[in-house]
Amino acid sequence: MIRNPEQPDSPDRRQLLLGVAALSFGAALPLSAGQARPVSAPPARDMQKGKRRLGKLEVSRVGMGCQVLTGLYGPAKDRREMIALVRAAHDRGVTLFDSAEAYGPYTNEELLGEAFKGIRDEVIVSTKFGWDLGRANRPSRRDSRPEHIRQVVEDSLRRFQTDRIDLLYQHRPDPDVPVEDVAGAVRDLIAEGKVLHFGLSEPSIAMIRRAHAIQPVTAVQNEYSMMWRGPEQDVIPVLRELDIGFVPFTPLAAGLLAGAVASDTAFGEGDARRRLARLGPEQRPGNLAFVERLRPIAAAKSITLSQLSLAYLMDQYAGVVPIPGTTQLAHLEDNIGAGAVALDDRDRAQIADALASVESSRMYPGQGAS
Numbered sequence: 001m002i003r004n005p006e007q008p009d010s011p012d013r014r015q016l017l018l019g020v021a022a023l024s025f026g027a028a029l030p031l032s033a034g035q036a037r038p039v040s041a042p043p044a045r046d047m048q049k050g051k052r053r054l055g056k057l058e059v060s061r062v063g064m065g066c067q068v069l070t071g072l073y074g075p076a077k078d079r080r081e082m083i084a085l086v087r088a089a090h091d092r093g094v095t096l097f098d099s100a101e102a103y104g105p106y107t108n109e110e111l112l113g114e115a116f117k118g119i120r121d122e123v124i125v126s127t128k129f130g131w132d133l134g135r136a137n138r139p140s141r142r143d144s145r146p147e148h149i150r151q152v153v154e155d156s157l158r159r160f161q162t163d164r165i166d167l168l169y170q171h172r173p174d175p176d177v178p179v180e181d182v183a184g185a186v187r188d189l190i191a192e193g194k195v196l197h198f199g200l201s202e203p204s205i206a207m208i209r210r211a212h213a214i215q216p217v218t219a220v221q222n223e224y225s226m227m228w229r230g231p232e233q234d235v236i237p238v239l240r241e242l243d244i245g246f247v248p249f250t251p252l253a254a255g256l257l258a259g260a261v262a263s264d265t266a267f268g269e270g271d272a273r274r275r276l277a278r279l280g281p282e283q284r285p286g287n288l289a290f291v292e293r294l295r296p297i298a299a300a301k302s303i304t305l306s307q308l309s310l311a312y313l314m315d316q317y318a319g320v321v322p323i324p325g326t327t328q329l330a331h332l333e334d335n336i337g338a339g340a341v342a343l344d345d346r347d348r349a350q351i352a353d354a355l356a357s358v359e360s361s362r363m364y365p366g367q368g369a370s
Contacts, residue, residue, distance in 0.1 A: 049340045051095075052314075052321050054245025055218040057167065057197050059124050061339030062310065063096030064089050064332070065249060065325035070108045074271045077327045079111060086115035088329055090123060092336050098221075098247070098323045100128035100171055101152055101159075105137050109159035120162055127156050128201060130171035144174035146185035153194055169199035169221055179207045183214035190215065199247075205238055217244050219321075224248035226257055226294075226309055226351075227278065227287070229360045236317050248313055250363050251322035254279065256287055257309040258331075259295075263288060278363050290358035297350045303341055306331075310338035312351055 051058050069082040076082075086097065097116075099108045109127060116123055129152040132143040156165060168189070170182050179200075189195040197218035200211060211217055220239060224231045225248065239246050252258045254273050263284065267274045277283055291305065298308040306324070314320050324335045343351075 052245075052318065054167070054247065054319060054321060055197070055216065055243055057124070057218050057245070059096040059321055060094045061314065061321065062094065062336055063098060063124075063126075063247065063321050063323040064094050064335075065323035066097055066099045066108055066112060067103045068325040068327055069111055070104045071270070072103075072272050074268055076107070082111060082327065083115040085327065085329060085332065086112065087119075089332055089336070090119055092333065093339075094336060095122065096124045096126060096167075096247075096321060096323065098126045098249075100169075101156055102128070102131050102133065102139050102171065105133050105139075106155075106159060109156055113159050113161040116160070116162070124166040125160055125162060125164075126167040126169070126199075127160070127165055128169040128171035129153065129156075130169075130174060130201075142172055142174040142176075144170055144177045144182045146177075146181055146188075149182070149185045150189065153189055157194065164193060165195050167197045167199050167218060168195045169201045169219075170203075171201050173200075173203055173207060179203070179211045180214050183211040183217075187215040201249075205234055208235075208238060208242070208244070212242055212244070217242070219245040219247050221247040221249055221323075223250050223362055223364055224313060224320075224322075225251050225253045225363070226312055226355065227253040227358070227360065228362045229355070230362070232316060236320075239319060240317055243319075245319040245321060246317060248320065248322045251313055251324050252306055252309055253363055256291065257294075258304075258306040259291060261288070276363055277365075278361070287358065290354060293354040293357060294351075297347060297354070301341070301347065303337070304334055306334050307338040307341050308351075310335065311341035311343055314338070315343045315348070 050061060052061050069085070070076045097112060099112055101109060112125070116125070129149050130142055130144050131139040132141045134140040153165065153168065157163065168186060173179065174182070183198065186195060186198045190198065198215050199219040199221060200208060200217055201221040203211070203220065208217060208220060220235065222231055222235060224246070231246070236246060254276060255261055256279065261279060261284070273279050278287055294305055294308060298305050301308070310322050310324065313322050326332050326335060
């Protein structure tokens, strides 16, 4: 079972995964800085059984969230190994890769630019603008001024080593810049061929409609998982109406829904999960009890907790494409396998019964627009 980047490994599990990685990635050879390790042929070219559409953009049924490749849940992993992991995802049918200039910052886009050499036309490059990273190179305030958007795009194109960004999101709404101005700026970049599709992350329903009237929105990216089902009430109905795709981030609730968090799990320095109330001592017991209710449902289908959790999201709307992240090959293949899982009415009834036992609330409160 997977642990969405997020999962700290026991020593025994780490040794097992190192063995799996060695078999999959091939013997290590001397490499220059940033060069990808060779990846052997995967067991299947496409493990997901078909594609999905974000608006008019065709993508793999499950994408890959790439933030964890350069940090978030502790120190960044070995660059060459992460490049090899991205290539392994591509080899297994993943086409949608999600990044942002703020991840790293900058180093995430650079890593993907290196990983996409030779396969650029076979992947969907997805990234984001919307922060003033300042002299400290960390998000300090929101900035979606049109001139800033243009500069971010130019810099991202250089880091990705490409001539276009397939899907460009506003990372978070900017209270000082009307969304119409944001959509207009991206529309201009689309006209120039530097951007192909427009997305929004954590917008209000009104913002989705206002932006869509200026430049068609291809996808909305919000937090969404079994632990936070708010989007089912307001966001998904609007996206279905407007034919806009939905890309859930944190779809495995920071590893909780992958079975990665136990009652005694401790998060180390630099691990963002240390700040999450849902994983804290007060809320963790109830959340773990909910996860235990999911186990027999997954076991009856001979799938993992991760696959059940992702399949649930994909079952809510045909335009849902989750982007779980990971730094481990075994977890990657587990995530991808969710694309082949189909739920039936009995599964849905059992899941609904389990969901009734847990509060629906955000892992990352205060992220969206009002």
